[in-house]
Every structure is written in structure tokens, then in C-alpha cells.
Amino acid sequence: GKRVNVEMRIGSVPGIKVGDEFQYKTQLRAVGLHSKPMCGIDYMKVGDMKFATSITASEGYGYNDKFDSGFLVYTGEGGNVISKEKKTENQKLNKGNLALANSLRYKKEVRVIRGEERWDRKGKRYTYFGLYLVENYWTEIKDRGKVVYKFKLFRIPGQPPLT
Amino acid sequence: GKRVNVEMRIGSVPGIKVGDEFQYKTQLRAVGLHSKPMCGIDYMKVGDMKFATSITASEGYGYNDKFDSGFLVYTGEGGNVISKEKKTENQKLNKGNLALANSLRYKKEVRVIRGEERWDRKGKRYTYFGLYLVENYWTEIKDRGKVVYKFKLFRIPGQPPLT
DNA sequence: TAGACGTAGA
DNA sequence: TCTACGTCTA
Numbered sequence: 001g002k003r004v005n006v007e008m009r010i011g012s013v014p015g016i017k018v019g020d021e022f023q024y025k026t027q028l029r030a031v032g033l034h035s036k037p038m039c040g041i042d043y044m045k046v047g048d049m050k051f052a053t054s055i056t057a058s059e060g061y062g063y064n065d066k067f068d069s070g071f072l073v074y075t076g077e078g079g080n081v082i083s084k085e086k087k088t089e090n091q092k093l094n095k096g097n098l099a100l101a102n103s104l105r106y107k108k109e110v111r112v113i114r115g116e117e118r119w120d121r122k123g124k125r126y127t128y129f130g131l132y133l134v135e136n137y138w139t140e141i142k143d144r145g146k147v148v149y150k151f152k153l154f155r156i157p158g159q160p161p162l163t
Numbered sequence: 164g165k166r167v168n169v170e171m172r173i174g175s176v177p178g179i180k181v182g183d184e185f186q187y188k189t190q191l192r193a194v195g196l197h198s199k200p201m202c203g204i205d206y207m208k209v210g211d212m213k214f215a216t217s218i219t220a221s222e223g224y225g226y227n228d229k230f231d232s233g234f235l236v237y238t239g240e241g242g243n244v245i246s247k248e249k250k251t252e253n254q255k256l257n258k259g260n261l262a263l264a265n266s267l268r269y270k271k272e273v274r275v276i277r278g279e280e281r282w283d284r285k286g287k288r289y290t291y292f293g294l295y296l297v298e299n300y301w302t303e304i305k306d307r308g309k310v311v312y313k314f315k316l317f318r319i320p321g322q323p324p325l326t
Numbered sequence: 327t328a329g330a331c332g333t334a335g336a
Numbered sequence: 337t338c339t340a341c342g343t344c345t346a
Contacts, residue, residue: 040331056331059331
């Protein structure tokens with residue numbers, strides 16, 4: 001049980017390979033992949049600007065993120081999208097959403113982790129998918145008339161294939 | 164990131180020594196010390212009866228558990244004791260509380276883990292304190308007139324000292 | 327102090 | 337489905 005406290009950064013993490021799997025979000029933090037225990041979008045400040053460092057696309061939360069060959073459409077955060085108790089609101093271009101927009105504008109790499117539900121529903125299976133770039137983003141109006149941000153990311157070519 | 168799924172049992176855990184420290188509750192689960200990610204009392208069914216396997220006494224949650232030389236007074240679970248939103252209710256002799264009561268009656272060992280707040284407030288420091296036996300339990304009436312269970316446990320002699 | 331794509335078991 | 341001594345950042 002060694003004490004872990006990794007500095008988060010943009011880009012690949014030394015020692016972590018595409019396809020590496022983890023069981024808990026605390027493990028993602030321990031190895032330096034994703035710092036936030038409950039947030040999908042992790043980001044850091046460089047000077048006065050936020051950039052995304054990593055996103056985890058966990059299935060089964062009502063976000064309906066779509067993984068396709070080399071692409072990913074990812075739903076922004078905020079607006080109580082997955083809350084059962086709180087009222088849905090418009091998502092805003094702040095926090096993680098703003099960080100992803102900045103990553104697009106400045107062509108910063110984003111680590112992508114996919115979280116899959118396990119058949120035994122004990123923990124998840126978090127798989128490191130590699131580095132992506134944000135291609136564009138837009139807003140959609142969801143069921144209850146609220147604004148939701150969508151980010152399209154493409155996988156940077158030349159990385160090991162996902163089996 | 165090897166997949167972990169340990170069978171929980173009563174008594175000491177092979178390979179775990181008094182004083183071993185951990186950072187997250189998911190680690191406690193991984194090594195077989197404490198299965199529940201957010202509950203203080205872990206227990207298992209033997210035949211038709213529940214017995215406690217381990218308790219974590221985390222500081223800073225308004226439970227006011229007391230560690231003394233060889234003794235521990237532990238607050239039972241339930242009743243929304245630490246909830247800020249929900250109304251406080253009477254604790255009942257069920258779930259983990261019932262398991263601890265059975266551990267007293269049948270003299271079953273209980274693993275004790277102490278969770279301390281860290282100065283940097285990142286993670287906790289969970290320390291394995293060794294095996295205890297429940298000496299007795301009682302109820303108290305707390306501030307808002309609600310029933311709270313208290314369990315007194317003593318540390319089984321002959322174990323390595325806690326430095 | 328509150329918010330956020332957490333976890334497991336009853 | 338819900339509860340439960342979670343865990344981090346803003």
C-alpha cells in the first residue's frame with residue numbers, strides 16, 4: 001500500500017500502454033491517467049487556460065457516448081444530465097467542457113479511457129484507448145429542452161490497434 | 164491492474180500485518196480487509212446468521228468514535244447520522260449493527276481498520292489495527308432525541324503493538 | 327462547501 | 337433501487 005500522488009499532465013503517461021486495464025478510478029489516479037474520482041473530464045491549467053488531460057467514457061450512465069472506429073462522440077458535463085433527483089439544466093461551456101474546447105483550439109492531445117460495465121457489476125473495466133484530438137463540438141437540445149454539449153474526438157493514427 | 168475479487172472471511176487476512184497502511188477503501192477490498200466501499204461495518208452470512216468481519220472507524224464524519232489503549236467505542240450505522248440532507252432517525256439493530264451484536268454473542272473476531280484524515284486531504288490513511296472482540300453494546304439518545312447504537316470492542320492481547 | 331460518468335450489497 | 341464512516345477539485 002505505497003502512498004501515491006502523481007502529477008497530472010497532458011499526453012501519454014510513461015509506462016502506460018494502449019489496452020492497459022484497471023478496475024477502479026482510484027487506480028486511474030494512482031498511475032496518472034485520470035485524476036478525478038467522479039468526473040468524466042479531467043483538466044489542468046496551463047498559465048491562465050484550462051486544457052483537458054483525459055476523459056473517461058463510462059457506459060451505463062445515460063450519456064450515450066459513441067465509440068466508433070477511430071472516433072468518439074462524447075457528451076459534456078454538467079446540467080445534472082444523470083441526476084435522478086435534480087432538475088435538468090442547460091450545460092455550459094465551462095469547467096471540463098471549456099477545457100475540451102481549448103484542447104480543440106490549441107490541438108492538445110487528450111487521453112481517452114473507456115469504462116465498461118462488468119457482467120458481475122463489481123467495479124468496472126477501465127481500458128486506456130490512447131491519445132485523441134478534439135475535431136469539433138456542438139450543442140444539442142435533449143429531451144427536456146436542455147442544451148447538451150457534444151465533442152467529437154478522433155484517435156491519433158499510429159497507435160497500437162485496439163483488440 | 165490485475166483483476167481482484169477476494170473472498171471475505173472472519174479473522175486475520177493472510178499477508179496483512181498490524182500497522183499495514185492503505186490509501187483507499189478499494190484497496191482494503193482488494194487485499195481482503197474490508198469489502199464495502201462506503202459502509203463502516205462489513206459482515207457476512209454464516210448459515211442463517213450475520214457476523215461482522217471488519218469495521219473501519221474513519222475520523223471526521225461526526226461519529227466521534229473513540230480509540231483508547233486496547234479499546235474502541237464504535238458508533239453503529241443507519242439513522243442518517245452523518246447525512247446533511249436527510250432527517251435523523253433511530254438506528255435499528257439490523258444489518259451491520261445486528262452483525263456486531265452476533266459477533267459479541269458468539270465471540271467472533273472483528274478486524275479493525277482506522278481511517279485518518281490526511282493533512283493534504285487527498286485520500287485517507289487506513290491502518291490495520293488488528294483483531295478485536297465486541298465486549299458489549301448499548302443505545303444512547305443523541306442530540307435530536309434519536310437512538311444511536313454504541314459498541315465497545317477490546318483488542319485481543321498478544322498482537323503486535325501499535326506504534 | 328458542494329458538485330461529480332464512484333462502488334458494492336441488501 | 338437504494339443506502340452507505342467515498343474522494344477529489346473548484
